[in-house]
Amino acid sequence: MALEQYAGDMGMCCRCSACKFVPMQKVKGSDYSYVCPSIAKYNFHAYSGGGRMNIGTAAVKNGMNYTDRLLDVVYNCQMCGACDVSCKYAMDMEVLEPISEFRMKCNEDGKTNAALDKVIAGLRKTGSMVPAKGKRGAWAAGLGIKDATKEKVDVLFHVGCLTSFDPEMQKLAKATARILEKAGVSFGIAGDAETCCGGRAYQMGYKDDFLAQAKKNMALIKKCGAKTLVTGCADGYQAFKVLYDKYDLKGKLEVLHISEYIDKLIKDGKLKPRKKVNLSVTYHDPCRLGRLGEPWIHWEGTKVPGDRFVFDPPKEYRRGAKGIYEPPRDVIKSIPGVKLTEMTRIKEYAWCCGAGGGVNESNPEFATWTAQKRIDEAVSTGAEAIVTACPWCEKTLNEAIKASGSSLKVYDIVELVEKAI
Amino acid sequence: MAFTKEVYKEFEDVVGVENICDDPSIMPAYYGTEFAAVILPKDTAEVQALVKLCNKHKVMFRPICTGWSGMFPKGIVLFDLRRMNRIVEINEKNMYAVVEPYVISAELQAELMKRGLNFCIKGAGTNCSAMLRGHGHMDQTTSGDDRNHLAIEWVTPEGEIVRSGSLGSADEWFCGDGPGPSLRAILTSAVPPGVTPGVFTKAAVKLYHWPGPSEFPIVGHSPKYTLGEIPANTMARYYSFPSVDKMWQAELKLGEGEICYELMGFNAAMVSCNITTCNEEEEEVFAKMSKEVQGPGFFVIIAGSSPEDFAYKKHVLEYIVKQNGGKSLKTVENPEVEGILMCQCIRISASIRETFRAGGAFNSIPIMGQRDLTIKWAIGAGKAKEPLIKNGYIVDDGGAFFGWGVEQGHLGKTEIFCKYDPQNAEAKKAVEQWQQEQTRRAFTEKYFASTLGSQEDIGPALSNYHLWWQKLVKTLDPNGVSPEGGALV
Numbered sequence A: 001m002a003l004e005q006y007a008g009d010m011g012m013c014c015r016c017s018a019c020k021f022v023p024m025q026k027v028k029g030s031d032y033s034y035v036c037p038s039i040a041k042y043n044f045h046a047y048s049g050g051g052r053m054n055i056g057t058a059a060v061k062n063g064m065n066y067t068d069r070l071l072d073v074v075y076n077c078q079m080c081g082a083c084d085v086s087c088k089y090a091m092d093m094e095v096l097e098p099i100s101e102f103r104m105k106c107n108e109d110g111k112t113n114a115a116l117d118k119v120i121a122g123l124r125k126t127g128s129m130v131p132a133k134g135k136r137g138a139w140a141a142g143l144g145i146k147d148a149t150k151e152k153v154d155v156l157f158h159v160g161c162l163t164s165f166d167p168e169m170q171k172l173a174k175a176t177a178r179i180l181e182k183a184g185v186s187f188g189i190a191g192d193a194e195t196c197c198g199g200r201a202y203q204m205g206y207k208d209d210f211l212a213q214a215k216k217n218m219a220l221i222k223k224c225g226a227k228t229l230v231t232g233c234a235d236g237y238q239a240f241k242v243l244y245d246k247y248d249l250k251g252k253l254e255v256l257h258i259s260e261y262i263d264k265l266i267k268d269g270k271l272k273p274r275k276k277v278n279l280s281v282t283y284h285d286p287c288r289l290g291r292l293g294e295p296w297i298h299w300e301g302t303k304v305p306g307d308r309f310v311f312d313p314p315k316e317y318r319r320g321a322k323g324i325y326e327p328p329r330d331v332i333k334s335i336p337g338v339k340l341t342e343m344t345r346i347k348e349y350a351w352c353c354g355a356g357g358g359v360n361e362s363n364p365e366f367a368t369w370t371a372q373k374r375i376d377e378a379v380s381t382g383a384e385a386i387v388t389a390c391p392w393c394e395k396t397l398n399e400a401i402k403a404s405g406s407s408l409k410v411y412d413i414v415e416l417v418e419k420a421i
Numbered sequence B: 001m002a003f004t005k006e007v008y009k010e011f012e013d014v015v016g017v018e019n020i021c022d023d024p025s026i027m028p029a030y031y032g033t034e035f036a037a038v039i040l041p042k043d044t045a046e047v048q049a050l051v052k053l054c055n056k057h058k059v060m061f062r063p064i065c066t067g068w069s070g071m072f073p074k075g076i077v078l079f080d081l082r083r084m085n086r087i088v089e090i091n092e093k094n095m096y097a098v099v100e101p102y103v104i105s106a107e108l109q110a111e112l113m114k115r116g117l118n119f120c121i122k123g124a125g126t127n128c129s130a131m132l133r134g135h136g137h138m139d140q141t142t143s144g145d146d147r148n149h150l151a152i153e154w155v156t157p158e159g160e161i162v163r164s165g166s167l168g169s170a171d172e173w174f175c176g177d178g179p180g181p182s183l184r185a186i187l188t189s190a191v192p193p194g195v196t197p198g199v200f201t202k203a204a205v206k207l208y209h210w211p212g213p214s215e216f217p218i219v220g221h222s223p224k225y226t227l228g229e230i231p232a233n234t235m236a237r238y239y240s241f242p243s244v245d246k247m248w249q250a251e252l253k254l255g256e257g258e259i260c261y262e263l264m265g266f267n268a269a270m271v272s273c274n275i276t277t278c279n280e281e282e283e284e285v286f287a288k289m290s291k292e293v294q295g296p297g298f299f300v301i302i303a304g305s306s307p308e309d310f311a312y313k314k315h316v317l318e319y320i321v322k323q324n325g326g327k328s329l330k331t332v333e334n335p336e337v338e339g340i341l342m343c344q345c346i347r348i349s350a351s352i353r354e355t356f357r358a359g360g361a362f363n364s365i366p367i368m369g370q371r372d373l374t375i376k377w378a379i380g381a382g383k384a385k386e387p388l389i390k391n392g393y394i395v396d397d398g399g400a401f402f403g404w405g406v407e408q409g410h411l412g413k414t415e416i417f418c419k420y421d422p423q424n425a426e427a428k429k430a431v432e433q434w435q436q437e438q439t440r441r442a443f444t445e446k447y448f449a450s451t452l453g454s455q456e457d458i459g460p461a462l463s464n465y466h467l468w469w470q471k472l473v474k475t476l477d478p479n480g481v482s483p484e485g486g487a488l489v
């Protein structure tokens, strides 16, 4: 869909500002009431979901009015979808979709961000969103993990760029492999043949690069013959599960996030977290596993002429309710000794870690600022550690901790499970 | 009209480079108007300095809290008060809270509920500022409008700082009228053009007892939050009556009985909007509910301070409803629906569902006045909606109006909506015509003088208030930096 196709949605914006906050009923006081990092940091209405709708409406009417400031607005958004959820509490309109289309339009018009261009150049060259130092599958050397491109496996573990290449994050891949082995799962990896899911390229506005990656991945999966794909990364999860489906590329592939899969293994009795892990934790919902992990709903229709904003056929909106919220929590609760305390902003109205939408690369300071707010919120629960389910969250949260000197620990859910088995 | 570089720099020096912007590409984000600049002051001192600069350069300005409404002429400076978002004080003993403009009602209310307190929240929603006056769901308990304003800190259009009420003589916020200058008629005046010139930078609002829980036990995910359980000693019901007159009699008796925490004259269409999560569902539920109700009605929440208090209130409620032939709507007796409505209508979080969701726009005629008289007018205004419904211009709500009694219920707010698709030019025109005709009818048939009407017509009937107001504004704003128009509602 192009921006113009969302003219009706954007035109519905009534400027109520609900998209700046967690849903009103969930506001618990003056702390942690804001949900949109962009408006919280930059304050001008343009940086909010509603402001973006109004700028989009003007662009459809009068054409794009490119200025440096406009591009600052466009690229200082984590594409986290929190505005979309808060708006859709009461309204029937798309918010994140037009924001995303606006960014893609900027991209088509060559109004890109230099830092993001650099990342995408790397992607085109190496198939990775992070600098590809060494070989992608090197982390697995000596672990005896099956090569899914050579052996038949039931489950393909898509490791992801950051986990594959970042020496600090490879521990997550290893932990995942150990957990799957322990549960007796027939799984494999694509090793050096693995390539980026394209999800982050999509968030950054590079739709063609996303589609190219998606096609490469689906061809690889077809070749492997795996029916189930497990991702350790929330971006990967959203890409395979939601975005590939949006573009009719997913087919019948079952896509599971590792937290969902572990939850299933525990509930099926195949995995038993027995060892005590004495730790008080809080859980951070990654945007793309939570609200943006909600399945895609295919719909095409037209507005029924007349008084109401209704469609033929009726349009079912994705409102964030159907993301992956309980499985990671159930996994955490299944670990003996772990005490889970929730933060104020959770599930569909969770505060983003700051890394989304390429902000990590285009404006690292803003990413860290956003993460710092999350760290403060986690600390307010009294927890010793914040647990997440995405390497990008872990990395960004750690950077904020480093900058602020907080003693909070950050764990990925697989690290916690690994400690318990 | 953009600033010259030099003038821009003067404003920038007050707030810093990050808090001023005149880039045309982002202006449409605010409103369909071009501002000379948008400025984000952080405190009263900065507001004062900015206002003085506006006087120096004869530039018009207007402030916003959340910026949901108002009129913004081209070329003015917009003060977006977003950064002034502190709850300055919650004084439990003297029952007031002091807030800056960008504290939204949801934030203040959540803090208050933890302390067994609440305050008057505009029916517009808790997404609005907690500071500006208004009317809402809890008016029978909290009253509305300027009744809730205590001391105010005000930067006048010339840039003087005036502290009204008790704040004028001591560092105390407890009273709006003294010891110290009251200025109530100016600061909280409801007369058109109605917008107080200058900037409110802090205000104290009155607090009231909240007998309910410190936090609602909400379950579910957006957009379907409900209560895991109905809190002890609380109950929400919708009653319909055989006639408008019976409904009004019941409303009045309930007001006099002082037993309702909230009484909101929702019509069935508004209840349907509130309990449904999309337009299609709402259409279905409204059709069902239209058959379920026997006539006009209202929504009530009672909240007891003890089981005995609750039992008493419930008994009185049921007695009055019965006396007037009222019938409780079964749909709302379902605890899930009751829960949705209870938290939504205390935490005022779904007015958008009632107003904008269906068509994207609505026009309304709101009136504050003698409730029985305004109800009589509203029946006619509702009838006048019927041709618009028939032509498919506006959403079918059965031609209904709504409203609620304030304090004991004789005084009240009555309002009537037309919801339509703003892209439909014919519908828009028809709605505007309806609005003009019904506003004029209210005046000519002597129901009330709506602030939406022409000042030249209604002014003379109301002691020429408009001329007095113009004189006041001229004195307060000798450099003419406060634009006319817009209502501070």
Ligand SMILES: Cc1cc2nc3c(=O)[nH]c(=O)nc-3n(C[C@H](O)[C@H](O)[C@H](O)COP(=O)(O)OP(=O)(O)OC[C@H]3O[C@@H](n4cnc5c(N)ncnc54)[C@H](O)[C@@H]3O)c2cc1C
Pocket (backbone or CB within 6 Å): B062, B063, B064, B065, B066, B067, B068, B069, B070, B071, B081, B101, B122, B123, B124, B125, B127, B128, B129, B130, B132, B133, B134, B135, B136, B195, B196, B197, B198, B199, B200, B201, B351, B352, B355, B486, B487, B488, B489
């Ligand atoms: C759907 C809907 C339903 C509504 N229902 C109700 C209702 O039931 N009851 C009710 O009372 N109102 C109702 N309103 C009106 C509502 O209260 C106003 O829209 C209100 O303005 C909401 O935003 P706000 O409080 O943040 O003020 P803003 O929108 O920011 O400002 C409102 C006006 O006040 C001026 N202003 C803002 N801040 C200051 C300041 N610090 N000093 C001086 N002037 C200032 C602005 O210039 C503007 O003219 C409704 C509005 C809508 C859109």
Ligand code: SF4
Pocket (backbone or CB within 6 Å): A012, A013, A014, A015, A016, A017, A018, A019, A020, A049, A050, A051, A053, A086, A087, A088, A091, A095
């Ligand atoms: S995007 Fe939605 S929530 Fe935000 S201002 Fe517009 S209508 Fe309100």
Ligand code: SF4
Pocket (backbone or CB within 6 Å): A035, A036, A037, A038, A039, A047, A048, A049, A052, A076, A077, A078, A079, A080, A081, A082, A083, A084, A096, A099
């Ligand atoms: S996507 Fe996230 S960062 Fe962007 S406007 Fe919406 S809430 Fe703000």
